[in-house]
Amino acid sequence: MSRSHIKSQALFERIKRTVAGGESSYARLRHGEPLCMARGEGARFWDVDGNEYIDWCLGYGPLILGHRPPKVVDAVVEQLRERGSMYTFPHVLDAEVGEKMVRAVPGLDQVRFANSGTEATLAAMRLARGYTGKTKILKFEGHYHGWTDQQWISLDFVPGSSGTERAPVPLLINGSPSVMAETVVIGAWHRPEYIGELIARHRHQLAAVICEPVMCNCGVIPTDPEWLLLLRQLTQEAGVLLIFDEVITGFRLALGGAQGHFDVRPDISTFGKALGAGMPVAAFGGSAEVMALEAENVVYHGGTYTAMPMSLAASNVVLSEMIDHEGSFYGHLSDVGSRMMAGLQEAADRHGVRAVVQGYPQVWQIFFLLDDAPDDAVIDNLRSCVAYQDSDRYSVFQAALFERGVYVHPGSGERWFCSQAHGTAEVTETLAAVDEAMATVKRELG
Ligand SMILES: Cc1ncc(COP(=O)(O)O)c(C=O)c1O
DSSP: OOOOOHHHHHHHHHHHHHSGGGSSSGGGOOSSSOOOEEEEEBTEEEETTOOEEEESSGGGTTOTTOBSOHHHHHHHHHIIIIIOSOOSSOOHHHHHHHHHHHHHOTTOSEEEEESSHHHHHHHHHHHHHHHHSOOEEEEETTOOOOSSTTTOEEEEOOOOSSOOSSOOEEEEOTTSOGGGGGGEEEEOTTOHHHHHHHHHHHTTTEEEEEEOSSBOSSSOBOOOHHHHHHHHHHHHHHTOEEEEEOTTTBTTTBTTHHHHHHTOOOSEEEEOGGGGTTSSOEEEEEOHHHHHHHHTTSSOOOOTTTTOHHHHHHHHHHHHHHHHTHHHHHHHHHHHHHHHHHHHHHHHHHTTOOEEEEEETTEEEEEEBOTTSOTTOOOOSHHHHHHHBOHHHHHHHHHHHHHTTEEOOSOTTSOEEOOTTOOHHHHHHHHHHHHHHHHHHHHHHO
């Protein structure tokens, strides 16, 4: 029997009367079934109609300990009740969280705290411009760094079979000044044959190359380690800084983030999401030499709410968990995620549905393939993703899971996340639903 969403619908109508679109983020605007949440706990949440869901979206990644982790709740409440919400003066949590981050992440001598990933990457790009005295930033197609004029630069391209020969054209979102397009150079990910020439051509204007060290905003695309090494080498040779946007990968892919996992050290890194386990906190940092510009206020970064003690109390707890129990913490994510990835692939193969599950056990995606995708199709960047991915099959699959109480994001360009709260029960229940959802895909779309 179909689940009822009557209360969600009514509440959403009410919200929409005063909140434009019913959501305070473009990314969360509901185009399908409205869903209003009542509460979450562990790996699950419940909507206002009382429907239960296993949550593999986890607030777009931050909830690495699951919903409402008792240690985080206690630390945040204690901070608020016993010591206060904010001082705008330094406090002991600045030291505790800063020291843990610097210890955990290879590329960090110093950090600065921010409130969101968008702020952190904005600050990182400004820092790179201040340090180098140059203006342009090279970003890659399909990489996401935030929603402001500077970061939200997409591209217009016609995907071709080889996908590299056509120059991408910066495409600005409505409301952005057109001059922003002049500050960006766009490159294609995983295309070593032309990145060297691109960086060399723009080296006198380029302040930095920014990337997600693992593409997670285009489904999930595993990174060729040689490619990251190449980016490191080329930027160093050209006098251009390398920024790793680790807002998703930081403290998730490994304690040391993607830079720890791949052993490639960027000049500046950004963090968010898992760093706060659900509280709003982000950070950027780098070598002492680069961060000296922040220390001396040569480059501005600020904000009333930066380094909020309540958020840092959450960071302090989650970082302690990761550092003190590194083996079991990441072992657990790896175990759960590996079982899920294998189970998803096995179900697709068994039902004769063309799909490939790719990514890492900490964050992954299932790509359904278009009928005309070649047998040797490889999804390794935005272009191949657009060329081969079948978002219709993904939508049918996602809706069938949703109906069975398993929540994954409706966008095929998003991804599955797991947490410490996910265990055998969630894997078993989800894979049972996956089996039925895959049968639905086969029945409806072949
Ligand atoms: C890689 C990456 N960078 C930056 C951001 C922006 O972070 P926030 O939404 O916290 O502003 C995101 C958000 O999803 C992201 O995935």
